[in-house]
Amino acid sequence: xxxxxxxxxxxxxxxxxxxxxxxxxxxxxxxxxxxxxxxxxxxxxxxxxxxxxxxxxxxxxxxxxxxxxxxxxxxxxxxxxxxxxxxxxxxxxxxxxxxxxxxxxxxxxxxxxxxxxxxxxxxxxxxxxxxxxxxxxxxxxxxxxxxxxxxxxxxxxxxxxxxxxxxxxxxxxxxxxxxxxxxxxxxxxxxxxxxxxxxxxxxxxxxxxxxxxxxxxxxxxxxxxxxxxxxxxxxxxxxxxxxxxxxxxxxxxxxxxxxxxxxxxxxxxxxxxxxxxxxxxxxxxxxxxxxxxxxxxxxxxxxxxxxxxxxxxxxxxxxxxxxxxxxxxxxxxxxxxxxxxxxxxxxxxxxxxxxxxxxxxxxxxxxxxxxxxxxxxxxxxxxxxxxxxxxxxxxxxxxxxxxxxxxxxxxxxxxxxxxxxxxxxxxxxxxxxxxxxxxxxxxxxxxxxxxxxxxxxxxxxxxxxxxxxxxxxxxxxxxxxxxxxxxxxxxxxxxxxxxxxxxxxxxxxxxxxxxxxxxxxxxxxxxxxxxxx
Numbered sequence: 090x091x092x093x094x095x096x097x098x099x100x101x102x103x104x105x106x107x108x109x110x111x112x113x114x115x116x117x118x119x120x121x122x123x124x125x126x127x128x129x130x131x132x133x134x135x136x137x138x139x140x141x142x143x144x145x146x147x148x149x150x151x152x153x154x155x156x157x158x159x160x161x162x163x164x165x166x167x168x169x170x171x172x173x174x175x176x177x178x179x180x181x182x183x184x185x186x187x188x189x190x191x192x193x194x195x196x197x198x199x200x201x202x203x204x205x206x207x208x209x210x211x212x213x214x215x216x217x218x219x220x221x222x223x224x225x226x227x228x229x230x231x232x233x234x235x236x237x238x239x240x241x242x243x244x245x246x247x248x249x250x251x252x253x254x255x256x257x258x259x260x261x262x263x264x265x266x267x268x269x270x271x272x273x274x275x276x277x278x279x280x281x282x283x284x285x286x287x288x289x290x291x292x293x294x295x296x297x298x299x300x301x302x303x304x305x306x307x308x309x310x311x312x313x314x315x316x317x318x319x320x321x322x323x324x325x326x327x328x329x330x331x332x333x334x335x336x337x338x339x340x341x342x343x344x345x346x347x348x349x350x351x352x353x354x355x356x357x358x359x360x361x362x363x364x365x366x367x368x369x370x371x372x373x374x375x376x377x378x379x380x381x382x383x384x385x386x387x388x389x390x391x392x393x394x395x396x397x398x399x400x401x402x403x404x405x406x407x408x409x410x411x412x413x414x415x416x417x418x419x420x421x422x423x424x425x426x427x428x429x430x431x432x433x434x435x436x437x438x439x440x441x442x443x444x445x446x447x448x449x450x451x452x453x454x455x456x457x458x459x460x461x462x463x464x465x466x467x468x469x470x471x472x473x474x475x476x477x478x479x480x481x482x483x484x485x486x487x488x489x490x491x492x493x494x495x496x497x498x499x500x501x502x503x504x505x506x507x508x509x510x511x512x513x514x515x516x517x518x519x520x521x522x523x524x525x526x527x528x529x530x531x532x533x534x535x536x537x538x539x540x541x542x543x544x545x546x547x548x549x550x551x552x553x554x555x556x557x558x559x560x561x562x563x564x565x566x567x568x569x570x571x572x573x574x575x576x577x578x579x580x581x582x583x584x585x586x587x588x589x590x591x592x593x594x595x596x597x598x599x600x601x602x603x604x605x606x607x608x609x610x611x612x613x614x615x616x617x618x619x620x621x622x
Contacts, residue, residue: 157198165345230597265294266390405576516612540579
C-alpha cells in the first residue's frame with residue numbers, strides 16, 4: 090500500500106469518532122458520548138478516493154455523479170424534492186492529491202427544459218448544468234473545469250438520459266486544502282446550488298502531515314443555504330425575489346443543527362465550506378463561558394504560515410476556511426452566524442479530559458509563496474472591477490440591472506443612449522471577452538462596489554488562479570492573504586480590495602463574477618481569456 094493511499098484511508102478513519110461514539114474505550118467514553126450527544130451521529134458526506142489505474146501514470150478518481158430530482162430527507166426539516174448529486178445534500182466528498190486525475194461521468198436524469206428563447210441574462214434552462222471545481226488551479230478548457238459546456242437533459246420524455254464526462258488533472262504541486270464543486274451554467278446556477286447541488290473537494294498534502302493536525306479528527310462542515318419547501322420542488326427563479334425572499338433552511342452536511350462531540354482537551358480540524366448562494370456568514374462559537382477556541386490554518390484552500398487564533402471566521406458565499414477547534418472544558422456550545430436566528434450546529438464537549446491536552450502547531454508549511462517583490466513593486470493598477478446595480482430599469486419580472494463596470498465593461502447596446510437603462514452595458518455577453526490575461530504576468534486589480542446598501546454583498550470570484558489580497562479599503566494587510574473569493578459589501582462608501590494575481594499554467598476562456606449567484610445569473614459576470622504570454 091503506498092503512502093498516498095494510507096493518507097486517504099486515515100483521513101476517513103480519523104473522522105469516525107466524530108460520526109459516532111467510540112466502539113470501545115477503557116474509560117467508558119462510549120456511554121458518556123452516547124448520553125450527551127444527540128441520538129443522531131454527526132453527519133459526514135460519503136467519501137470518494139482515487140485508485141491506481143492500470144496503464145495510467147497516476148491515480149484516478151473515476152466515479153459517476155448522478156443528477157436528478159430526488160426525495161431527499163433532511164433531518165430537522167423534512168423531505169424535499171430537489172436536484173442532487175447522487176441523492177444527498179451535499180454530494181460525495183472527493184479526496185485527491187496532487188498528480189491525481191478526476192474522471193467524473195455525470196448523468197443528467199432531469200426532465201427536459203422548458204422552451205426558452207429570451208435574453209441569456211434571464212434565468213433559464215434549470216435542468217441543464219455543468220461542473221465547476223471551485224478554487225482548483227486546473228485547466229478551464231476542454232473536458233476539464235470548463236464552465237462554457239452545457240450538460241443538457243434529454244430533449245423529450247422517454248429519451249435516454251445523457252452522459253457527460255469531465256476529466257480534470259490535478260497538478261503535482263497543487264496546494265493541499267479544502268475546495269468544493271457545483272454547477273456553473275449561466276442562467277441556472279443559483280437555482281441548482283440553492284437546491285443542494287454542491288459537494289466538497291479535498292486536496293491532501295503536506296499540511297495533513299503536520300503532527301498536531303495528523304492527530305486531529307478531520308471533519309467536513311459543509312453549510313448549505315437551501316431554498317426548498319417540504320414535499321415539493323421549491324420555488325423557481327422566475328422573478329427578481331423568487332429565491333431571495335423565501336426563508337432559507339440552513340443545513341450542515343444535510344442536517345438542520347446537527348450535534349458534534351469533543352472531549353475536553355481534544356482538537357478537531359473542521360473544513361468549513363460556505364456553500365451558500367446568497368448569504369455571507371460570520372461564524373462564531375457561542376456559549377456561557379470558555380467557548381472552544383478557533384485557530385484558522387487555511388483560507389480558500391491555501392495554508393497559512395502559522396495558525397491564527399480568532400473569535401470569528403468571516404465567510405462570503407463560496408469561501409472555505411480550515412480551522413482547528415480545541416475544547417478546553419466541558420459544556421454545550423453552538424456554531425452560529427451573526428446574521429442567522431438559529432444555530433448551525435451544536436457542540437457538546439463531554440467525557441474524560443485528554444491529558445495532556447492535544448497540541449496545536451506553531452508553524453505550518455505555507456500553501457503558496459507570496460508574489461515576489463520584484464513582480465509587485467509597481468503601484469500601478471492594471472485593472473478595475475466595480476460592482477454596480479441600476480434598480481428598476483429593465484422590464485419585469487427582472488427589473489434590476491446587475492453590472493460589472495471598471496476596466497473593459499461589456500459594450501452598451503446603444504452607446505449614445507441612457508446607460509442606466511441599457512440591457513447590455515456591463516452585463517455578461519458570451520460573445521464578448523472582457524479581459525485578455527497573458528500567462529506569466531502579475532497584475533494589480535482593485536475590486537470595489539458603489540452599492541449604497543450595506544446589506545448587499547458582492548463576493549468577487551476569479552476562476553483558475555488564486556489571488557493575493559493586499560489591501561482592504563486602502564489599508565494594507567499584514568500579512569496579505571490568498572483567496573479565490575473575497576466578500577465586498579456595499580455602503581457609503583462601499584468596500585474595496587486590492588489584489589495581486591499571477592496568471593499561471595493554463596490557457597482558455599473562463600469567468601470572473603459576483604458569487605452572489607442570483608447576481609451572476611442576472612448578468613454580473615465577465616468573460617476572461619488566459620492566453621500564452
